[in-house]
């Protein structure tokens with residue numbers, strides 16, 4: 697990989713960061729780190745529980761700490777959709793990772809996450825608030841992404857293959 701920078705997958709809830717990270721983990725020889733999963737393991741709490749008992753800000757601190765650990769580690773990091781809400785995380789993603797935005801339309805996300813409010817506390821809102829959250833974040837993903845991959849209408853395998861091709865490109869450029 698170019699500069700030994702880790703790869704970060706970013707994007708809104710439901711864009712496929714977790715599932716595509718898992719496919720990449722099977723196909724490639726370097727580790728895949730899921731930030732949400734790491735935080736749940738370390739705190740021994742679900743994300744839902746963390747939001748209920750500790751609050752969103754506390755969770756954002758933990759996300760920042762987790763991201764910081766994986767700089768220059770040559771790993772693939774699947775982030776949580778809100779990691780870009782903190783400026784420090786945005787700077788880190790822009791400067792110290794190769795960051796791939798799994799860009800997905802709001803309509804597609806609505807379909808994918810139908811019935812998944814329980815595990816994602818911020819998806820448990822009226823539709824217009826969800827749409828606003830989505831719109832507010834679009835420009836933040838754009839600020840930090842080095843690559844943008846549209847995911848609407850494309851299978852997870854296709855998307856993972858495109859990412860693998862990108863990584864091969866890094867190897868041949870090295």
Ligand SMILES: Nc1ncnc2c1ncn2[C@@H]1O[C@H](COP(=O)(O)OP(=O)(O)O)[C@@H](O)[C@H]1O
Nearest residue numbers: 709710711712713714715716808847850851852
């Ligand atoms: N490209 C895709 N096409 C169709 N469904 C997808 C795609 N990527 C992810 N999904 C589905 O959307 C849901 C959320 O995916 P997930 O990987 O958990 O997203 P994230 O980690 O970004 O929140 C899952 O049910 C997953 O199977």
Ligand SMILES: O=C(O)C1=C[C@@H](OP(=O)(O)O)[C@@H](O)[C@H](O)C1
Nearest residue numbers: 708709710776777778816817818
């Ligand atoms: O968008 C967000 O603020 C969040 C996204 C979730 O991750 P996914 O994007 O993997 O669903 C998880 O980190 C938490 O529920 C908050």
